[in-house]
Amino acid sequence: MTPDMPLTVLGLESSCDDTAAAIIRHVPPARAEILSNVVLDQTDLHAAFGGVVPELAARAHAEKLDLAVEAALEQAAVTLDGVDAIAVTAGPGLIGGVLSGVMLAKGLAAATGLPMIGVNHLAGHALTPRLTDGVDFPYLMLLVSGGHCQFLIAHAPDRFTRLGGTIDDAPGEAFDKTAKLLALPQPGGPSVQAQAAGGNAARFALPRPLLDRDDCNMSFSGLKTAVLRTRDSLIAEHGGLRAGDRADLCAGFQQAVADVLVAKSRRALAQYLALEPAMPVFAVAGGVAANTVLRAGLEGLAKRLGVQFIAPPLALCTDNAAMIAWAGLERLRMGACDDMTLAARPRWPLDQTAAPMLGSGKKGAKA
Ligand code: KG4
Ligand code: ZN
Secondary structure, three states: OOOOOOOEEEEEOOOEEEEEEEEEEEOOOOOEEEEEEEEEEOHHHHHHHOOHHHHHHHHHHHHHHHHHHHHHHHHOOOOOOHOOEEEEEEEOHHHHHHHHHHHHHHHHHHHOOEEEEEEEEHHHHHHHHHHHHOOOOOEEEEEEOOOOEEEEEEEEEEEEEEEEOOOOHHHHEEEEHHHHOOOOOOOOOHHHHHHOOOOOOOOOOOOOOOOOOOOOEEEHHHHHHHHHHHHHHHHHOOOOOOHHHHHHHHHHHHHHHHHHHHHHHHHHHHHHHHHOOOOEEEEEEEEEHHOHHHHHHHHHHHHHHHOEEEEHHHHHHOOHHHHHHHHHHHHOOOOOEEOOOOOOOOOOOOOOOOOOOOOOOOOOOOO
């Protein structure tokens, strides 16, 4: 394969609660074009449980993946004959869902003879700024979602350095749990943000964990506990939560998350710029990157430091298959390809050399 050969790639994503398929076409030197980007989300399926139920997610992926592929092909107006390769998320994530995707990719590859490539889900997020903005390597990336929170230096499609990350909950998880504590709808991010709009962020003193530590690690589980305690003392005092209490608590929580992420981004940027002073680029991805207070904070920080700030459109920040197709395409161009031994990997850190985070358990780092 020549580096500038036109390529059309089908991407599959099923590692959490979105069943997704997409087709992208890349004719160098132009940017890749997203011909279709189908996401069948499972929000309603898990809504009553206050979180993703792995078994329900796996069944829904198994039922819907082929429908997502059909829709992606139809919307892109191509058939499998017009596809050059299949890229599939092979981990990290919920094993049932990842297996559904990998098995479908193997079936399609066996039936069509097309090359297949297993993609790390986090690489999909981390390479998105190259798909959307054509960013050159290297750059610093903050990946902040319901399942992940880490700073990565992207050096190449298959080479990343993790500077740090959360040692417990991901921020999106903390938003979702906070929403649950305050009886707000899921997913928690948008509903907490909406409540926070009318609130006083300074009313409650909520913690900003690990800011005293001179590294890029973060912790969000204490913040969630502080929200619980504050809620309970408000209920004890007033016999229930008043609308203003809820708004102030949401605003305080959101500000605490944003403050921690902005402060740690400053550290990560200092470390990154010491290594790569000639490439001052900072990108963000993941569902929490939709948060307007956080976005404004990160944008302001980048501006003060003279760093280019990139935030892909929301549909490409949250889980999707276009990013998987793109990450697969980048690796294909490097000559990588998988065979029928491709395994689903629930744990698959992008940076295999970084020390596992606290709480990663006996089996090592998840991501
Ligand atoms: O990237 P994503 O779609 O899925 C993964 O977790 O991989 O992120 C979903 C997370 C949820 O926890 C959701 O509450 C959060 O992103 N989120 C937000 C906002 N919109 C979505 N968090 C804060 N503010 C928002 N506006
Ligand atoms: Zn994700």
